[in-house]
Amino acid sequence: MGNDASxxxxxxxxxxxGLPWFAGCTDAQLVELASLCEHLAIDAGEVILREGRLGRExxxxxDGEVTVTRRGTVVNVLGPGDYFGELGAIEAAPRNATVTAxxxxxxxxxxxxxxxxxMSVPAIRNTLLRGMSRRIREADARLSAGDTAPAG
Amino acid sequence: xxxxxxxxxxxxxxxxxxxxRDCTNAQLExxxxxxxxxxxxxxxxxxxxxxxxxxxxxxxxGTVAVTQKRRRVNTLGPGEFFGELAAMNPGPRNATVTAxxxxxxxxxxxxxxxxxAEIPGFRDALLKSMARRLRTADARLxxxxxxxxxxxxxxxxxxxx
Numbered sequence: 001m002g003n004d005a006s007x008x009x010x011x012x013x014x015x016x017x018g019l020p021w022f023a024g025c026t027d028a029q030l031v032e033l034a035s036l037c038e039h040l041a042i043d044a045g046e047v048i049l050r051e052g053r054l055g056r057e058x059x060x061x062x063d064g065e066v067t068v069t070r071r072g073t074v075v076n077v078l079g080p081g082d083y084f085g086e087l088g089a090i091e092a093a094p095r096n097a098t099v100t101a102x103x104x105x106x107x108x109x110x111x112x113x114x115x116x117x118x119m120s121v122p123a124i125r126n127t128l129l130r131g132m133s134r135r136i137r138e139a140d141a142r143l144s145a146g147d148t149a150p151a152g
Numbered sequence: 153x154x155x156x157x158x159x160x161x162x163x164x165x166x167x168x169x170x171x172x173r174d175c176t177n178a179q180l181e182x183x184x185x186x187x188x189x190x191x192x193x194x195x196x197x198x199x200x201x202x203x204x205x206x207x208x209x210x211x212x213x214g215t216v217a218v219t220q221k222r223r224r225v226n227t228l229g230p231g232e233f234f235g236e237l238a239a240m241n242p243g244p245r246n247a248t249v250t251a252x253x254x255x256x257x258x259x260x261x262x263x264x265x266x267x268x269a270e271i272p273g274f275r276d277a278l279l280k281s282m283a284r285r286l287r288t289a290d291a292r293l294x295x296x297x298x299x300x301x302x303x304x305x306x307x308x309x310x311x312x313x
Contacts, residue, residue, distance in 0.1 A: 087286060096291075129240050130240055133240045139289035
């Protein structure tokens with residue numbers, strides 16, 4: 001994974017409960033989810049995802065902040081409750097952005113097999129699907145707004 | 153010109169389609185129960201850019217053109233689908249979809265779509281399709297920004313201060 005983070009397996013269901021990803025889950029589901037997620041502490045300045053490298057993990061930020069950069073340009077800043085890496089969890093491919101911790105970070109890490117398991121929970125699946133569909137709409141809107149190329 | 157076909161024939165037909173290939177017969181029966189199978193003639197418009205629509209479409213046979221502002225952005229064929237954004241999140245269609253040939257297609261309403269997403273094979277196909285769309289959109293945006301930067305540099309070079 002290329003992650004030099006110091007890790008600790010302190011799985012806290014109540015910590016999960018505050019996250020939008022798991023907002024629709026029952027307490028029983030949260031307990032089960034805690035066993036599927038790895039809970040990691042990452043130092044400020046650590047590179048979590050590297051553009052162009054293969055990676056399959058999904059990350060959900062419990063606390064802290066990251067910057068998302070593409071070819072050196074900051075394209076997004078993410079904080080508690082936000083997630084990244086989901087495209088790689090869905091299908092193996094080179095990461096399309098670099099994600100760096102700008103503060104000390106508390107994250108949940110979900111591997112591809114565990115990702116498959118949580119996708120079978122409707123509440124969680126729908127959160128991701130809605131998020132992805134919103135981003136597709138936004139990307140399409142930006143593309144058609146800036147699109148001045150001649151019709152092909 | 154639209155007609156409907158029987159459910160058993162549909163179940164046999166569904167198994168041939170990529171996202172449903174690994175489904176059990178019980179799951180296929182569920183899909184058949186949740187969907188409506190229709191025949192659509194060449195030239196018919198199934199979704200109109202800017203108009204509200206909530207249905208999801210899965211192509212069993214035939215091909216469609218996907219256009220945005222009258223530019224072709226994609227062509228879809230058997231086993232491929234469209235309309236999932238509006239099925240998940242109400243909103244205007246972001247593309248027009250027109251039948252390029254006669255079509256055999258499954259239509260699924262938004263409530264039934266949520267139930268379809270329970271089926272693992274279908275859910276995986278949906279997630280992968282959306283992930284690929286996001287990757288493509290990101291790549292296109294990056295290319296558009298590169299093009300803008302290159303254009304700005306060319307203008308600067310042409311007009312030295």
